[in-house]
Amino acid sequence: xxxxxxxxxxxxxxxxxxxxxxxxxxxxxxxxxxxxxxxxxxxxxxxxxxxxxxxxxxxxxxxxxxxxxxxxxxxxxxxxxxxxxxxxxxxxxxxxxxxxxxxxxxxxxxxxxxxxxxxxxxxxxxxxxxxxxxxxxxxxxxxxxxxxxxxxxxxxxxxxxxx
Numbered sequence: 001x002x003x004x005x006x007x008x009x010x011x012x013x014x015x016x017x018x019x020x021x022x023x024x025x026x027x028x029x030x031x032x033x034x035x036x037x038x039x040x041x042x043x044x045x046x047x048x049x050x051x052x053x054x055x056x057x058x059x060x061x062x063x064x065x066x067x068x069x070x071x072x073x074x075x076x077x078x079x080x081x082x083x084x085x086x087x088x089x090x091x092x093x094x095x096x097x098x099x100x101x102x103x104x105x106x107x108x109x110x111x112x113x114x115x116x117x118x119x120x121x122x123x124x125x126x127x128x129x130x131x132x133x134x135x136x137x138x139x140x141x142x143x144x145x146x147x148x149x150x151x152x153x154x155x156x157x158x159x160x161x162x163x
Contacts, residue, residue: 008104015111022112026126029113034134036106042141043099050091054084 006012014020058077059066065077085092117124 006104007101008108012104012108012111015108015115018115020112021115022109026113026116026123027130029109029116030127030130030134032109033106033113034138036102036109037138038141039102040099040106041138043095043102047085047092047095047099050084050095052084054081054086054090054092056081 011020057066058074061073061077061080063073063076064070065073067073083090087093113127117127
């Protein structure tokens, strides 16, 4: 994707050229940058999972997709594999577009922060102090864990109890 085709490329250009500013505290610039990095790592992890799904062999699905007689099983597995990674509308491709948007948001904030740092020594000092306190490794965002029955009272209700 070329820079001009990116959703907020015009805002990034305006920030680079000093025509766009954003009034937020140094802490917010640092935390936005950190959180964008964390989100990009999570997106890449989900892309890896989507690719892994696309690479599962037909016989490993356990629904008879490797049997030539079971054409519906073959079709289903092919669709899941293509949806993982293999088309412009695959999960992997959709996540890539999300990654690029988050990357653009991060770039936009970095450009504005850099202009502030160049113009304001106190601002630059405050940003540096905050960055020094952050851990060196970006802490990944843990994906939500699904727990069947949690949050669904009708599932947790004992069976056979009178209403």
